[in-house]
Amino acid sequence: MSTAILKIMVITLTLAGSIQCGKVLVFPHEGSHWVNMNILIQELHNRGHNVTVIRAADSWYVKEQSPYYHSITIDFSVGQDEAFFNSFISRQLHIQRERSSFWTRFSLDMELKTKFSEMHRKICEMVIHIIEDPKLISSIREARYDVMLTDPANGGGVVLARYLHLPLVFNARWTVHGEAHFAIAPSPLSYVPFPLSMLTDKMTFFQRVYNMLFFYLRLFLYKRIVGPHYCALCNRYFGPDVDYFEFFQAADIWLMRVNFVFEFPRPTMPNVVYMGCFQCKPPKALPDDLEDFVESSGEHGLVVVSLGTLVGKLPDDLADEMAAGLAKLPQKVIWRYSGKKPSTLGNNTILRDWLPQNDLLGHPKTKVFVSHSGTNGIFEAIYHSTPIVGLPLVFDQHDNIFRMKYKGVAQVLDLATINQNTFIEAIQEVINEPSYSINMKRLSRILRDTHVQPLDNAIFWIEFVMRHKGAAHLRTESYKMPWYAYYSVDVIAFLLLVASGTTFLIFAVIRYACCRACRKKRVKQD
Numbered sequence: 001m002s003t004a005i006l007k008i009m010v011i012t013l014t015l016a017g018s019i020q021c022g023k024v025l026v027f028p029h030e031g032s033h034w035v036n037m038n039i040l041i042q043e044l045h046n047r048g049h050n051v052t053v054i055r056a057a058d059s060w061y062v063k064e065q066s067p068y069y070h071s072i073t074i075d076f077s078v079g080q081d082e083a084f085f086n087s088f089i090s091r092q093l094h095i096q097r098e099r100s101s102f103w104t105r106f107s108l109d110m111e112l113k114t115k116f117s118e119m120h121r122k123i124c125e126m127v128i129h130i131i132e133d134p135k136l137i138s139s140i141r142e143a144r145y146d147v148m149l150t151d152p153a154n155g156g157g158v159v160l161a162r163y164l165h166l167p168l169v170f171n172a173r174w175t176v177h178g179e180a181h182f183a184i185a186p187s188p189l190s191y192v193p194f195p196l197s198m199l200t201d202k203m204t205f206f207q208r209v210y211n212m213l214f215f216y217l218r219l220f221l222y223k224r225i226v227g228p229h230y231c232a233l234c235n236r237y238f239g240p241d242v243d244y245f246e247f248f249q250a251a252d253i254w255l256m257r258v259n260f261v262f263e264f265p266r267p268t269m270p271n272v273v274y275m276g277c278f279q280c281k282p283p284k285a286l287p288d289d290l291e292d293f294v295e296s297s298g299e300h301g302l303v304v305v306s307l308g309t310l311v312g313k314l315p316d317d318l319a320d321e322m323a324a325g326l327a328k329l330p331q332k333v334i335w336r337y338s339g340k341k342p343s344t345l346g347n348n349t350i351l352r353d354w355l356p357q358n359d360l361l362g363h364p365k366t367k368v369f370v371s372h373s374g375t376n377g378i379f380e381a382i383y384h385s386t387p388i389v390g391l392p393l394v395f396d397q398h399d400n401i402f403r404m405k406y407k408g409v410a411q412v413l414d415l416a417t418i419n420q421n422t423f424i425e426a427i428q429e430v431i432n433e434p435s436y437s438i439n440m441k442r443l444s445r446i447l448r449d450t451h452v453q454p455l456d457n458a459i460f461w462i463e464f465v466m467r468h469k470g471a472a473h474l475r476t477e478s479y480k481m482p483w484y485a486y487y488s489v490d491v492i493a494f495l496l497l498v499a500s501g502t503t504f505l506i507f508a509v510i511r512y513a514c515c516r517a518c519r520k521k522r523v524k525q526d
Contacts, residue, residue: 021048022146022466025166026069027157028053030078032309032374034061036257037151037171039279042068043459052143054157056126061309072140076129078122088115089310092394093318093416112394113225120176120226123156124233131163131237140164146466152180155230158247163237167470168251169462173258173375174396175248176226178218180256184249184479186267189215193264198402201264249479252471253461257375259454261382261447262403271474273461277447278454279376280383283362290334293350294365297332301367303427304360306336307391308372312353313339318418320344325420329427331367334360361386367431373401382409385444387436389426391415408439 024044028037041051051069055062058077065071131137141164148166150157152175161168172180179195181187190208193199194215199207230244252271259276286294294302303326313319319342326333327346336355345351357377361369361384371377373390378400381388388410390401404410411426430436452460465471484490 021050022463023143024049024051024462024466025140025143025145025148025164026051026053027148027150027160028055028062029151029153030059030061032376033151033153033171035309036279036376037149038068039455040149040171040255040458040462043455044462045069047459047463049463052145054130054160072136074126074129074136076126078119078126089393093315113221117225117229120154120229123154124159124229127156127159127233128236130160146469147462149462152176152183152248152251155226155233155244155248158251159230159233159237159244162247167465169253169255169465170251171255171257173256176230177222177245177248180254181266181268181272182215183245184254184476185269185272188267192266194218195396195399198399200406201266246479250475252465252475255458255461259379259447261443262375262378262400264403269474269476271471273457275454275458276375277379277383278458279358280380280454281358283359283384284356286356286359286363290356290360293332293334294360294363297365300330300332301365301431302360302363303329303331303333303368303370304355304357304366304386305333305370306355306357306372306377307393308374308377311372311393313337316340316342318415321418321420322423323349325423325427328420328424331431358384368427370427371401373397373404375400378404379447382440382443382447385437385441387430387440389413389430391418407443409436409443411436 024041026037026041028034041053044051045068052072053062053066053069054072054074055064056074056076056078058079062071064073130140145164145166147169148157148161148164149169149171150161152158152170152172155176158168170180174180175183177183181192182194189212191201191203193201193203193211196218197211197214199211203211227244234242234244234247254269254272256272256274257276257278259274262276285291305322305326307314314322314337316339319337319339321344323342323346324344326335326349327344329348331348333346333349334355335349335351336353336357337351338353341351358380360366361380366384366386368389369377369381369386370389370391371381373388373392374397378388388401388404390397390404390410390412392398392401392412393415401410401412405412411430413422413426461471478486
């Protein structure tokens, strides 16, 4: 009897465990977006969920083999391999170094427009390839996934989730139309600066004019870049009357990779979950060789230099200028750099193809972080109270570091025009002026003061969507309203019409009464 009861208990517990574990289908975005998506995937795996990642055959970042997920490799090339990114970054840097300021911005925008349009076209073709492969799409359907986790910086996962009728969770800061909040949350341009505008929430009149013009111009460009590709894709599978961007706005949960330590205060929505710094964690011990090098810095401390996953090397003359500036510092320097060794490299500097960035930023001897200003690195610097010298290059990096400069924790340099003197001056300013460190420690205290860790919060909401087959009760349906209804233009017009009609009627009655009284008076006089 006891053996039978034990068997029943084992079976019951096994079934209960399997019910709690879900199946997650992931359609990721390449580059640094994948770096933080992979953190969510690892945590989902650690909590018992079955994760499957869709990847292109030529994917650079998303590996086919992983202990944390199964992969579906699509026999399709989207052209986003290492050579593509290296060529793109080199071209961006070349434009910035060769052009005047106005033409620099214009040329960069045109370059980005062309590259982004090509990227979204390839992604749409990849989705078509998936849907129209009968064997592949049948196997995906038969797997009975519980949720689609995707990055709305591209629309592949969004369209595929709608086609498969899956609940949708975003790992987001950007959509195909720009910053994610603007897709679903009220965003008054009077005090909500559009990212990339490099404005704050305290704007003068002409800054508000600029913010509005900048927003509508950017929105127009975004629609011109992605609209033709996603319109054609949605028309192919859902009919001609479908607005592709409504698929984005209908997502169940938006996991936002920001925090209000970084973001300016603004309206938000119930289905927006903030998980800024979800990749941050206490530092681990450094490898012995790095620890010995860091400890040899003595009282002067350490400078950490990393320009992100996409910028492994620089033009030789630019790398020589940076190396010459670093060589004049009393601090020791660890530089993530995979290019040719600069001829001016000092004895205080070592180069590495890869760095344990989080662990270095959390080391007590680290004084400053020289960064390309991506959001991942910025949040890690805030978490570990490390001031920043920003060398932004592309995408949102200029706006990111502008926000940090506004908060008094960073200096900003133009990577295209940097020289050893300006470089060393900026680093020494951040190290020697106490306000940078004081302000960063204050931001770090605020960031860490939370009742739920950001990663735990993110995983909870993914599991929430799986448990309840979506989160429609948190999602506003306002995105289905035409613009004139959303802004109550029709209501205002109706009320004005009623007010005008009432005024006209009152005036007509008074006029009629006056005229009648006048006629009676004339009759009596006659």
